[in-house]
Amino acid sequence: MVGLVIVSHSAKIAEGIREFALELTKPDQRILAAGGLGDGALGTDATRISAAIEAADSGDGVVVLVDLGSGVLSAETALEFLDPQQAARTRIADAPLVEGAIAAAVEASVGAPLAEVVQAAEDARELHKR
Amino acid sequence: MVGLVIVSHSAKIAEGIREFALELTKPDQRILAAGGLGDGALGTDATRISAAIEAADSGDGVVVLVDLGSGVLSAETALEFLDPQQAARTRIADAPLVEGAIAAAVEASVGAPLAEVVQAAEDARELHKR
Numbered sequence: 001m002v003g004l005v006i007v008s009h010s011a012k013i014a015e016g017i018r019e020f021a022l023e024l025t026k027p028d029q030r031i032l033a034a035g036g037l038g039d040g041a042l043g044t045d046a047t048r049i050s051a052a053i054e055a056a057d058s059g060d061g062v063v064v065l066v067d068l069g070s071g072v073l074s075a076e077t078a079l080e081f082l083d084p085q086q087a088a089r090t091r092i093a094d095a096p097l098v099e100g101a102i103a104a105a106v107e108a109s110v111g112a113p114l115a116e117v118v119q120a121a122e123d124a125r126e127l128h129k130r
Numbered sequence: 131m132v133g134l135v136i137v138s139h140s141a142k143i144a145e146g147i148r149e150f151a152l153e154l155t156k157p158d159q160r161i162l163a164a165g166g167l168g169d170g171a172l173g174t175d176a177t178r179i180s181a182a183i184e185a186a187d188s189g190d191g192v193v194v195l196v197d198l199g200s201g202v203l204s205a206e207t208a209l210e211f212l213d214p215q216q217a218a219r220t221r222i223a224d225a226p227l228v229e230g231a232i233a234a235a236v237e238a239s240v241g242a243p244l245a246e247v248v249q250a251a252e253d254a255r256e257l258h259k260r
Binding site: 012019098102 | 140147
């Protein structure tokens with residue numbers, strides 16, 4: 001089952017999304033929050049993100065959702081810290097954080113492969129709410 | 131100054147976004163969180179949303195950001211609870227929650243009028259993160 005990592009500048013946002021997404025998925029779905037800096041300040045931390053990717057990966061790959069552009073840089077740095085095989089099955093989705101994470105979680109939870117989970121997240125960009 | 135209301139099914143997500151956005155704005159920027167149900171459960175509550183809109187409105191109007199489609203229904207119901215003049219200067223943005231809220235907060239904080247704050251939120255839909 002594809003795992004998810006939720007990257008936000010805010011630990012509270014990342015953890016809130018993790019909890020929300022877990023309500024919609026099977027109990028064994030791996031969703032890790034990597035929000036904020038270690039000291040509770042706002043920011044993103046490549047070391048925390050790479051640890052979350054390792055914990056989220058069951059072998060089927062990981063989709064990383066990010067809130068803002070500077071978080072993408074941290075996520076890209078995080079990939080460099082990983083074993084190359086693990087990095088190769090990790091994707092950073094170009095998707096809105098909350099909406100993409102929920103869509104990806106539902107897709108991952110039914111056993112969809114990596115490419116389809118990424119697509120579900122990125123399709124959330126096109127969702128019109130009204 | 132245009133006020134913001136952050137509506138999420140999760141109280142933690144809404145509060146996290148409020149805190150994050152306030153870090154990027156002037157101290158007098160009004161940003162209210164209306165997340166979850168009163169008892170801490172996941173969901174959206176029109177009564178809480180309408181109270182948040184009233185508290186966010188300084189007379190210049192309010193932009194409401196919402197996470198998922200069912201939250202839009204609650205926000206629309208909330209508008210019906212308001213004084214018609216206040217409802218008329220409240221807009222529900224068709225925007226990604228985190229990204230739209232951050233963009234709208236920055237725009238509102240520099241004194242932009244209602245239509246421009248809505249536009250800033252909705253332009254966040256087009257942001258490619260990479």
